[in-house]
Amino acid sequence: MNGANGHIVEATHISRVFPMPAGPVTAVADVTLRIAPGDHIAIRGPSGCGKSTLLHMLGCVETPTSGTLLFTGNDVTKLSDRQRSLLRLRSIGFVFQRFYLLPMLTAAENVELPQSEANVSKAERRGRTKELLEYVGLASRADHRPSELSGGEMQRVAIARALANRPGLLLADEPTGELDRATGEQIAALLDRVNADGTAMVIVTHDPALAERSTRVLSMRDGRIENETASA
Amino acid sequence: MNAMGFAWRSLVRQPARASLGVLGVAAVGALLFDMLLLSQGLVISMRGLLERTGFDVRVTATDAMPGSGPLIQNAFAHTQAIAKLPSVRSAIALRFAHAVVPNDTPRGLYTSFQGVAGTATHPWTILRGRDIGTGAEIVINENAAGQLHVEPGARLTLRAACADEEQALPPVEFTVAGIAQFPFDTPNGTTLATSLDRLADACGGNESGEADIIMVASQETAGPDAAVADVAALFPDLRVLSNAEEVNRFERGGFTYFRQISTVLTTVTLAFAVLLITVLLTVSINQRLGEIAALRALGFSRWRVVADVFCESVLIVGGGGLLSLPLGGMLALGLDQILKRIPGIPAEVHFFVYQPSALQIHVLLLAATSVIAALYPIRIVASLPIAATLRDEVVG
Ligand SMILES: Nc1ncnc2c1ncn2[C@@H]1O[C@H](COP(=O)(O)OP(=O)(O)O)[C@@H](O)[C@H]1O
Ligand SMILES: [Mg+2]
Numbered sequence: 001m002n003g004a005n006g007h008i009v010e011a012t013h014i015s016r017v018f019p020m021p022a023g024p025v026t027a028v029a030d031v032t033l034r035i036a037p038g039d040h041i042a043i044r045g046p047s048g049c050g051k052s053t054l055l056h057m058l059g060c061v062e063t064p065t066s067g068t069l070l071f072t073g074n075d076v077t078k079l080s081d082r083q084r085s086l087l088r089l090r091s092i093g094f095v096f097q098r099f100y101l102l103p104m105l106t107a108a109e110n111v112e113l114p115q116s117e118a119n120v121s122k123a124e125r126r127g128r129t130k131e132l133l134e135y136v137g138l139a140s141r142a143d144h145r146p147s148e149l150s151g152g153e154m155q156r157v158a159i160a161r162a163l164a165n166r167p168g169l170l171l172a173d174e175p176t177g178e179l180d181r182a183t184g185e186q187i188a189a190l191l192d193r194v195n196a197d198g199t200a201m202v203i204v205t206h207d208p209a210l211a212e213r214s215t216r217v218l219s220m221r222d223g224r225i226e227n228e229t230a231s232a
Numbered sequence: 233m234n235a236m237g238f239a240w241r242s243l244v245r246q247p248a249r250a251s252l253g254v255l256g257v258a259a260v261g262a263l264l265f266d267m268l269l270l271s272q273g274l275v276i277s278m279r280g281l282l283e284r285t286g287f288d289v290r291v292t293a294t295d296a297m298p299g300s301g302p303l304i305q306n307a308f309a310h311t312q313a314i315a316k317l318p319s320v321r322s323a324i325a326l327r328f329a330h331a332v333v334p335n336d337t338p339r340g341l342y343t344s345f346q347g348v349a350g351t352a353t354h355p356w357t358i359l360r361g362r363d364i365g366t367g368a369e370i371v372i373n374e375n376a377a378g379q380l381h382v383e384p385g386a387r388l389t390l391r392a393a394c395a396d397e398e399q400a401l402p403p404v405e406f407t408v409a410g411i412a413q414f415p416f417d418t419p420n421g422t423t424l425a426t427s428l429d430r431l432a433d434a435c436g437g438n439e440s441g442e443a444d445i446i447m448v449a450s451q452e453t454a455g456p457d458a459a460v461a462d463v464a465a466l467f468p469d470l471r472v473l474s475n476a477e478e479v480n481r482f483e484r485g486g487f488t489y490f491r492q493i494s495t496v497l498t499t500v501t502l503a504f505a506v507l508l509i510t511v512l513l514t515v516s517i518n519q520r521l522g523e524i525a526a527l528r529a530l531g532f533s534r535w536r537v538v539a540d541v542f543c544e545s546v547l548i549v550g551g552g553g554l555l556s557l558p559l560g561g562m563l564a565l566g567l568d569q570i571l572k573r574i575p576g577i578p579a580e581v582h583f584f585v586y587q588p589s590a591l592q593i594h595v596l597l598l599a600a601t602s603v604i605a606a607l608y609p610i611r612i613v614a615s616l617p618i619a620a621t622l623r624d625e626v627v628g
Binding site for chain 1: 392525
């Protein structure tokens with residue numbers, strides 16, 4: 001499944017330049033990065049330094065304007081929109097700062113949604129959804145709408161949704177950005193558990209406490225990775 | 233959850249928006265349906281009326297409407313000759329005049345007065361009493377019976393009004409043989425009928441054998457076209473038309489106005505429906521751009537999010553379209569009542585007439601509406617930049 005050296009992602013000198021009326025803006029410049037299965041990576045840096053843009057490229061929603069980006073060995077820039085959608089559906093999970101649960105669906109239906117898009121059978125979907133809601137500690141809230149859940153609960157449903165199709169890589173952009181400190185801690189602990197259970201993850205965060213839980217911490221400035229530190 | 237279920241939930245989530253859309257389409261659809269019923273209604277109902285008289289060929293002197301143009305001379309002899317043609321089953325000559333019958337008003341009752349002669353059954357239905365015989369007898373319609381307070385057996389004295397210049401004709405006495413229903417009666421109109429001879433007598437006795445129209449029933453084996461050809465060959469100076477040709481003439485003549493008006497109104501109402509739904513869908517989608525971008529990031533294909541929008545459009549238009557049928561039906565009944573108050577419209581003629589093709593066109597036009605209305609919002613979701621949208625939603 002994975003690339004030549006068993007990497008999920010191999011980004012080599014990737015850049016992302018946005019042509020703007022006032023001149024091109026380089027959001028990400030010359031980043032080289034390998035993500036191996038089980039990696040727990042945090043990306044830190046000041047606002048506007050290119051964290052989200054890099055994350056979106058790693059998650060195949062954005063393509064680099066230069067450099068090469070391989071996802072499980074496939075050149076992402078050569079894939080069609082349809083193929084990249086399928087790749088994201090099967091192999092990548094996204095967790096957003098604002099959760100983006102669908103308000104008209106229950107927690108369980110939100111978790112089922114990516115599975116039905118992936119044509120998983122109904123019985124299998126039911127089982128997987130129940131298992132995931134138990135995993136994030138929300139089995140009793142399966143039939144609740146997002147509006148009936150707290151912020152932390154919504155983010156836990158969103159994590160369950162991101163894991164629905166058993167992706168090898170989970171990407172989270174400021175997953176605790178909208179949460180208070182204590183709730184943020186709980187989400188961080190849940191993400192640790194997801195990683196420990198075998199899912200590689202990249203978390204973009206401002207929060208040093210959250211970043212320190214990762215094994216690899218990348219510091220970005222002006223679109224570049226300034227340094228990488230390994231923590232415990 | 234498939235796109236249709238998804239679209240349904242999106243609509244239920246915003247009930248005010250959904251109701252606005254459905255009711256808007258229902259109103260527009262009702263108008264559209266009525267326009268379709270109107271565009272063909274008069275012609276269809278004319279055709280039905282002509283067919284129900286039991287005659288399928290009409291002979292007149294000129295193109296003028298019967299009763300307003302020159303008369304057919306020697307009509308009685310002509311009718312006999314036409315009836316003998318092998319392609320003809322029966323024929324009857326009709327003459328339309330007027331009469332004044334004294335009643336409790338100073339001027340008396342001014343009424344239509346027709347005379348018939350020929351080999352066919354009379355073009356009216358006896359309700360009470362009996363049909364006219366050879367004596368000085370008339371049949372009258374319900375309105376006339378009511379306004380003159382007479383029943384079969386009563387005697388009526390009337391003065392005929394036959395030519396353009398009203399000459400003072402002597403009064404003539406008739407016996408009321410029966411009460412009849414006439415196919416071309418207007419709702420409030422009064423009608424008297426007798427034989428062509430008696431009408432000619434009442435008209436001063438010097439116009440015997442003249443008629444406005446000769447109505448012909450073709451032999452079933454020959455058909456109206458053969459009868460038309462035979463009659464035209466026999467009397468090349470007369471104007472001979474089958475019912476179908478007569479209806480075509482209606483369609484090409486004054487009745488095209490209805491079609492043109494309804495085409496214009498249909499286009500305008502449909503444009504409104506398209507605008508309404510486009511606006512409703514676009515506003516709703518702009519509120520959900522973040523959710524849609526998130527779904528795309530999670531691997532939903534472009535086709536899937538497009539299908540969601542399209543299904544929403546189909547549901548709104550479908551729901552409104554279903555509602556529009558009873559609504560349009562009721563509206564058509566009401567409008568028909570209003571239009572039928574135009575003087576001189578036979579009671580049996582309708583402006584709004586249902587036919588299956590109207591329903592088919594209605595469904596087709598609404599289906600096209602749902603597609604066209606969805607085009608712009610579909611464009612928005614199809615070209616939605618995922619990363620930029622997710623970023624804008626957080627930054628903005
Ligand atoms: N779609 C875009 N169009 C134009 N400029 C963009 C776009 N996305 C990001 N940028 C620019 O790229 C830079 C990095 O943005 P971003 O990746 O969102 O930073 P971060 O997530 O670290 O705050 C910023 O200067 C931003 O203005
Ligand atoms: Mg960001």
